[in-house]
Every structure is written in C-alpha cells, then in structure tokens.
Amino acid sequence: MSLLSPETLLALLMGSLYGIIFGSIPGLTVTLALSLALPVLLFLGPETAVAAVIGISAAAIFAGDIGSVIARVPGTPASAAYTEEIHDIAQERSPGYALGIAALGSAIGSLIGLGFLVIGSFALVWLAKQFSSFEYFWLILLGIVSGIFAVPSMLKGIVAFGIGMLLGTIGYDPALGYPRFTFGLPALLGGLDFIVALIAFFGVSEVLWHIYQGHHHQEQRLRQFSRRPSLLKDFYVESARLCWKARFSILRSATIGTLVGFLPGAGSDLAAWINSNLMRLRKCAKEDVVLAGTSSNNAAVAGAWIPAMALGLPGDTLTAILLGLFLALGITPGPDLFQRYGQLVISVYMAFSLASVVIIPLGGYFAAALASVVTRIPVQPLMGAVLGLCILGAYAVNNNPFDLMVLSVLGLFGFLLRQGGFPIGLVVLGMVLGPLLERNFMVSMIKTHWDLTSFFDRPVAIILALATLGLILGMLWARYKMRVRVRVGPAQEE
Amino acid sequence: MENAPWERLGAGLALALGLAALGLSQGLPRLEGGYPGPSLFPQILGAILTASGLTLLVRKSGTRTPAPTRLTPLLGMGAFLPLAPWFLGYLGLIPTAALYAVVAALLLRSQWWEALGAGLFVAIFAHLLVHFLGVQG
Numbered sequence A: 001m002s003l004l005s006p007e008t009l010l011a012l013l014m015g016s017l018y019g020i021i022f023g024s025i026p027g028l029t030v031t032l033a034l035s036l037a038l039p040v041l042l043f044l045g046p047e048t049a050v051a052a053v054i055g056i057s058a059a060a061i062f063a064g065d066i067g068s069v070i071a072r073v074p075g076t077p078a079s080a081a082y083t084e085e086i087h088d089i090a091q092e093r094s095p096g097y098a099l100g101i102a103a104l105g106s107a108i109g110s111l112i113g114l115g116f117l118v119i120g121s122f123a124l125v126w127l128a129k130q131f132s133s134f135e136y137f138w139l140i141l142l143g144i145v146s147g148i149f150a151v152p153s154m155l156k157g158i159v160a161f162g163i164g165m166l167l168g169t170i171g172y173d174p175a176l177g178y179p180r181f182t183f184g185l186p187a188l189l190g191g192l193d194f195i196v197a198l199i200a201f202f203g204v205s206e207v208l209w210h211i212y213q214g215h216h217h218q219e220q221r222l223r224q225f226s227r228r229p230s231l232l233k234d235f236y237v238e239s240a241r242l243c244w245k246a247r248f249s250i251l252r253s254a255t256i257g258t259l260v261g262f263l264p265g266a267g268s269d270l271a272a273w274i275n276s277n278l279m280r281l282r283k284c285a286k287e288d289v290v291l292a293g294t295s296s297n298n299a300a301v302a303g304a305w306i307p308a309m310a311l312g313l314p315g316d317t318l319t320a321i322l323l324g325l326f327l328a329l330g331i332t333p334g335p336d337l338f339q340r341y342g343q344l345v346i347s348v349y350m351a352f353s354l355a356s357v358v359i360i361p362l363g364g365y366f367a368a369a370l371a372s373v374v375t376r377i378p379v380q381p382l383m384g385a386v387l388g389l390c391i392l393g394a395y396a397v398n399n400n401p402f403d404l405m406v407l408s409v410l411g412l413f414g415f416l417l418r419q420g421g422f423p424i425g426l427v428v429l430g431m432v433l434g435p436l437l438e439r440n441f442m443v444s445m446i447k448t449h450w451d452l453t454s455f456f457d458r459p460v461a462i463i464l465a466l467a468t469l470g471l472i473l474g475m476l477w478a479r480y481k482m483r484v485r486v487r488v489g490p491a492q493e494e
Numbered sequence B: 001m002e003n004a005p006w007e008r009l010g011a012g013l014a015l016a017l018g019l020a021a022l023g024l025s026q027g028l029p030r031l032e033g034g035y036p037g038p039s040l041f042p043q044i045l046g047a048i049l050t051a052s053g054l055t056l057l058v059r060k061s062g063t064r065t066p067a068p069t070r071l072t073p074l075l076g077m078g079a080f081l082p083l084a085p086w087f088l089g090y091l092g093l094i095p096t097a098a099l100y101a102v103v104a105a106l107l108l109r110s111q112w113w114e115a116l117g118a119g120l121f122v123a124i125f126a127h128l129l130v131h132f133l134g135v136q137g
Helices: A006-024 A030-041 A047-072 A077-092 A095-119 A121-129 A132-149 A155-166 A192-211 A216-225 A231-245 A249-263 A267-281 A286-310 A317-328 A335-340 A343-372 A379-398 A404-418 A424-447 A452-456 A459-493 B002-027 B040-058 B071-089 B093-107 B114-132
Strands: none
Touching: A006 A030, A006 A047, A030 A047, A030 A267, A030 A317, A047 A077, A047 A095, A047 A286, A047 A317, A047 B002, A077 A095, A077 A192, A077 A267, A077 A286, A077 A424, A077 A459, A095 A231, A095 A249, A095 A343, A095 A424, A121 A343, A132 A155, A132 A267, A155 A335, A155 A404, A155 A424, A155 B002, A155 B040, A192 A379, A192 A404, A192 A424, A192 B071, A192 B093, A231 A249, A231 A343, A231 A404, A231 B002, A249 A267, A249 A286, A267 A286, A267 B093, A286 A317, A286 A343, A335 A343, A379 A404, A379 B093, A404 A424, A404 A459, A404 B002, A404 B071, A424 A452, A424 B040, A452 A459, B002 B040, B071 B093, B093 B114
C-alpha cells in the first residue's frame, strides 16, 4: 500500500484531526492521544498506522498552542515555553495572527526536521553516540542557565527554577530510588505529575488571576479583536511575511530543535525551551520567541524519529510508543529497517512532508477560526469553563483524586508567584530539568567514584562546559554594563 | 503586575520551602563510603532557595500597585479549590467539574445564565470524555 492510497491519506487526516483535538485541550496530551489510539492502529497496516501516528504527533504539538492563545493554558508541555508571548500576541493583534505564526513556524520547523531526518540521520546518530551522562549534565545545565538569564530579575529566575526543581525531587530519587518528601503518602511516591503541575501553574493560576483582577481586561480584549476582522490575511499573509523576515532565525531554531529532539530523553519540550530562551536572551520581539519555540518543537518531533528508526532508541515518549507499535506489527526498528522496510521508511518521510505542508497550515486555519470565535466569548464564563476543564484534565491524567489536591496547591503557588513577578514558566521548566540534571549528575558521580574532574574529561563535555561558563560570564558582563549605563545616563543629563 | 506584598509573599514561600527542604533532607540516607546520596540535591536547592528568599525579603521591594479590591472572592476560591477531591468523592467527576466551572464564573461576576452555560459545556465535555475515552467518572 503506497502513501497516496486513500486509506493512508484518510489515516493521516483523521490522525491530524484527532491530534488537534487532543493537543488543544490542556491535560489531554499527545502521549495520551497516541496511547489511546494504539488499539485501533494495530488493526491497520504498517504504512497506514505510521501515517496516523505522524498526523497525530505533528498536529498535536502544533495544537498545543491553541490553548495558549485562547486561555493562556498550553495544551502540551512543548507549548509552555512561549505561552506568555503567544497569548500576548493574540491579545495585542489577533488570535488568527498568533496561530498563523504558530502554524507556519510549526510547518517550516517540521520540514527542516524532515530534511535532517532524510539527509543527516547517520551523522546525527554518530553525534548522539558521543553523549553520556556528563554531556547530558552540561547540556541540561546550559538550558537552566539560559532560562535564568532570560528573565528580567535573575534572583526571581533562580527562585522559580529552585521551586520547580525542588518540586521535582518529590517521590523516588532518580539515581538510587529512595523515596523523598512523600510524608508517607503512596500517591507521592511517583512524584508530582508534570501534566497536573502544568495545568495548575498555567490554568488554575490564570483563573485565580482573573478572579483577583476583575474582568476589565475583557472589554479591552474585545475591542482589539474587533479592529482586526480578516482572519485569512492575519493567518496566512501577515504570518508568512513575518516568517520570511525571520527565515534565518527559524532555520537556526529548527536545526537546534532537531539536534535536541534526536537526543534520547530530551524531546520537543526542551527544544522549545532552549530556543525561546535564546531569543529572550537576545531581547527579540515576542513573535521571534514564538517562532523559535514553535519551529523547534516540531523539528524535534522529526529529530526524535532519527534514533528511533536508525538505532531503535526512543528519543521521547512519543517515539517509545511508536517503537512499541512497530514491534507489535512485527517490524524491528534499527539499521535493518532501512534495508528490509524501505517502502515504510519512504512512507514516513512522505507522511511528514504531507503533515507539514498540508495538514498543519490547513488544520491550523480552522483552529484559528475556532479560536477567533472562542475568544469572543465573555471572559467570565470562559474562565469558569477553563477551571472546570482544569479539574477534568488533572483528574483524567491518572484517574487519581489526589491529583486534584496537587492541582489546588500548585495553582495557589502559581498565582502567588505570578503576582510577585516570578516567572512561572521557569518553575515548570525546573520540574522537567531538575530530575534530569540530578539523575545525570548522580550517575556520573557514581560511575567515577565522585571524581568531579570527570566532568571535564570528554571533548563534547568540555565544549558544553565552556559554553555554559561563557554564557554565565557574558550575561553577567552584559547586565553589569546595562546597570552602569542606566546609572550614568541620568548623571550625564544633569 | 508585580507588587511589594506579593513579591514578599513569593520570597517567603521560597524561604519556607528552602528551610523545609534543608530540614527534611537531614533524615535521608548517605551512600556507602560516606558519599552524599538522595539528600544532596534537596540540600543544594534548599540552600539556594533560603538564600534567594532572604535576599528578596530584605532588599528594596519592586513596583507598588493599588491595594487589592477583589481579595474576598480570591480567598473564597482559594478555600474552595482544595475541597475538589472531597466533592469528587461525593458527586462524581462530571458534577464536580461543572460545579467548579459555575462557581468560578460566578466569582468572576458572570451573569447566572452565563455561569450555568459554562457549567453545562463542561458537563457535556466531561460526559464525552468519560464515555469515549474511559476516564473513570
């Protein structure tokens, strides 16, 4: 069966629609979507099933931006990196424009990722082999440092990261499996669920913020939308113009996104965080931050397929599910895949290009039309519904009532931190990166009997360590210069 | 949006969490040979949070915004939210999600019919989720 057969095209289309629905609703993750679809996919042929998987994953990662645009609640963790910016763009210009940037950025990112998947897979696989726990430690530390310097107040960035990383230590310790801070509660042994925390920090805190602030923002919001009636122009023309202007930045972000995506365990979330933080560090416009994040997280989806197909190693949970599907269908991923199932490999490439060129821009347009309608709903009942959906989404993740308690506590934390000007995005990032940093640090230390110099033994580790040090010194210097300039400015005027 | 009292509260939260991490990690075991074990990371984070929280508390505070006028509904929702597991046990998932939608909409000064609309939307959506996706209601 070829990719252009009606069954396969239908699977790609249905998978994309399913992915858009799941990706746009906070709490319903792309992982959950794929897990739930597996029983159906097993009854389809390999090419049809793979087309559906690509449709689901590519569309869901893009659709994560829909929740951010409508209610400042990212639908997927990969969208959390630039939620503030994309929501602000939707408020200041229009939801169509914000989603147009996200859709075109995602499509281009996905295509660039596909280019790497087709051409550079062998070179990338070689590079991945150079990464051990030492390199991962430095890479994660680089992500943390860039996050801290990307916010206006470094101290508040440290606090936000610290709180997120501390929340990440709850449950079994990642290196030795010893339970920490569980207070005898079995529900805490597995740690705080990241999706529940995401809903709490972005969803519940948003509702609480609206309750505290009153609803005067709604009138302003409606006036802004009524000024920009042309969805078609906003979605395609304006965003395409912006993408052309930022073409080199998109290329860079998607390239980094692919590289991060193919590293096992890194995934599209980290790709989006690194790239959007890099743009914030350079004081770029909100549109550039969104383009960097959205192009890199979709490129990372393609990037994660490289080790999955070539080595049989999953880059993230999505590709882990995909490998399970391959094995269930009697296909063994790895170098043999390219020789024995050449047609399937070509189908993967074709499905990626179709999803990028056709599905995301078209599906995105309909999503933008829907978002324009939803954002005209008065903010009070909309926020009420958001809280109801937060309760629903938080419970649906594990069917565990305890998660609702976690949702409440973290939602209140999120509101408090947000009011105090602490970047809550970094709390969420800390929850992702903290356990990874600790695991790689502890594994490295146990391997080398606590010899700290081992972090500087390997060439790639040294490069990453120097990059981290360079970033710290460069940013401290830049901040010092800025402070001096601010002090000198008024004195010269006198 | 930041203001001095909230910044102080955030700093206080960081300080409290930092001290709690330092205190609670004292009881965690060490590795063979006396090397630090599961307590190492929480202790580092505890020290960082304590120091940062203290610094934020003692330094000059940020921009001040007008005094809050909507504190009562916020406190009301703050007290109502942790009751969600209790409501879930008594009412089930669909009514609980709908109830929170209605209460939040009312606290946001919605019209009663708008609040009911929000609750109805959540109830229908929750029903579909329970019915088709197997979420246990």
